[in-house]
Amino acid sequence: MMLPKNPAENLAALIRCPSVTPAEGGALSALETMLKPLGFTVERPTFSEDGTPDIENLYARLSGNGPHLMFAGHTDVVPVGDEAAWMHPPFSADIHNGEMYGRGAVDMKGGIACFVAALARHVEKHGNPKGSVSLLITGDEEGPAINGTIKLLDWAAGKGEQWDAAIVGEPTNPDKLGDMIKIGRRGSISGIVTVNGRQGHVAYPHLADNPVRGLMTLVDALTNPAFDKGTKDFQPTNLEITSIDVGNPAANVIAAKATAAFNIRFNDTWTAETLQAEIHNRLDVASGRKKYRKGRKEPIEFDITWRDRPSHVFLTRDDKLIETLSGSVHAVTGAKPTLSASGGTSDARFIKDYCPVVEFGLVGKTMHMVDERVPLADLETLTEIYGRFIQDWFERG
Known part of the structure; x- marks a missing residue:
């Protein structure tokens, strides 16, 4: 069985789905296809509210005995703007000079692609993690954020789900991978x-x-x-x-x-x-x-x-989560990431009510811009960081 171990291939499959908020665009289906061979159970609830578009979301779970780690993010993307201004079509996933072009490449389909690849490599090398892993993915982060993460969390918690920690794969690094982990938000x-x-x-x-x-x-x-x-x-x-x-x-x-x-x-x-x-x-x-x-x-x-x-303002104070992720970043890149609460808001503001949460992903320089793109080398590095974190976090119990 082919496992989704290649982050570039995972990302290309996601970019080729035109999932501009509120359209699912095939992105959740592509992600489900990646997760099923890893043994995940996948559910895709749709939430509604008067005056807002219906939003399809995805909750996937790989069950095990031990702590429960959540990876959260979104497959929806902002509009492409002037498509004629793009060097490469925004939903083509073209590669040029070692970079993959496409809307959502860094914000944040790239983070999802890397986490899935990291988990697939872990499963192939070590078997399933010593606990449970869930992916909580919305299609409403770039929109009004009404029928997305906030309702998906409530829906999952209502089914008895509990989490010990969460990573949101937003592009947190300003210049290079290893710069910054977000541990809170204004x-x-x-x-x-x-x-x-x-x-x-x-x-x-x-x-x-x-x-x-x-x-x-x-x-x-x-x-x-x-x-x-x-x-x-x-x-x-x-x-x-x-x-x-x-x-x-x-x-x-x-x-x-x-x-x-x-x-x-x-x-x-x-x-x-x-x-x-x-x-x-x-x-x-x-x-x-x-x-x-x-x-x-x-x-x-x-x-x-x-x-x-x-x-609401929040700051995460969880030594296991922060120290393990910081250690993983340092082990792979040699950098000691800054722990920051700068920037705007993200769906971490909802997750913090359920478990400790941090954010770490790709470099955000081109997010929301024409010619959004990511170096293929960064995809590989982030996959290595996530893989190290998965191994070390579950080992710490």
């Missing part, structure tokens, strides 16, 4: 502030109330002063205004309302609840200021809407 909250004014003619401003002036005051309050100076493990909390919109095409009309969208990436100084309270307080205080509304006695009339659900 939290994330998004919101929209709407200032309600009174529409009028620009030549008669005393008859109107320009909401842009009020919005300038509130935006200033959102961004100043700084929220904190950062902590031992995390960068300073940061708020960015992502959009300001008036929706007014006329040059001689004062608009009736103006909005500002924002996102905050926050550290462990805050919880989502305390940070939301801080934002409300800043806006309440600022609404009475007259810096940009001279002569106005009434406070700025505003509303705030919180978008989606917040992502």
Whole structure:
């Protein structure tokens, strides 16, 4: 029986599946084909929610007596953008100058391909691991993340699944393999502030109330002063205004309302609840200021809407998981990886509620870009790291 031992062949099979969120695109079927010869049982539940696309997911389990390791990730990819701008077609898996091209090559079909190859080599050389291995793979990480990992975890836990540790195969390395292991993530909250004014003619401003002036005051309050100076493990909390919109095409009309969208990436100084309270307080205080509304006695009339659900800050503290993975990276590459909680969010934010979780995968320089690609040598190196980790983690019991 042919085992999926070659990470490049595994990756090519996955890249050739056009699995742009929310389409499965054949990627989960390709992965199931790889896993069945290894003895995995495979289930592919589909989850739904009003207002969002249905998402097919995959949960595969290789059962054994001992601890239970989860490998988590996603086969969905972002759109290709201008396909004509690609050096090689984005779903061709073409190889040029020792690199494989394709959407998802590093984010993160490559990580999945390497883990499967590492496990196949382990099974061929040593037999099944001294415990259980599961793959928890979603098709909704690059989308709204509503019908993917969060529901797949709940579904699996409802069937009695319990895990001792998890690796998410996201591309964590900034420059070369061995640079960085992600052991946590900042939290994330998004919101929209709407200032309600009174529409009028620009030549008669005393008859109107320009909401842009009020919005300038509130935006200033959102961004100043700084929220904190950062902590031992995390960068300073940061708020960015992502959009300001008036929706007014006329040059001689004062608009009736103006909005500002924002996102905050926050550290462990805050919880989502305390940070939301801080934002409300800043806006309440600022609404009475007259810096940009001279002569106005009434406070700025505003509303705030919180978008989606917040992502909570977390930090993994599990010596066995972190030390084993760090040791595997060092043994293969000679590098001592930085333990970091930088960057954006990932599905690790959901997994951390079930077991300790870290992230480690390929180099992320080309993720989401035209000509996303991965060196074949990196695929082999990551496979060796994952293989070493599988061996050592289960040996530690």
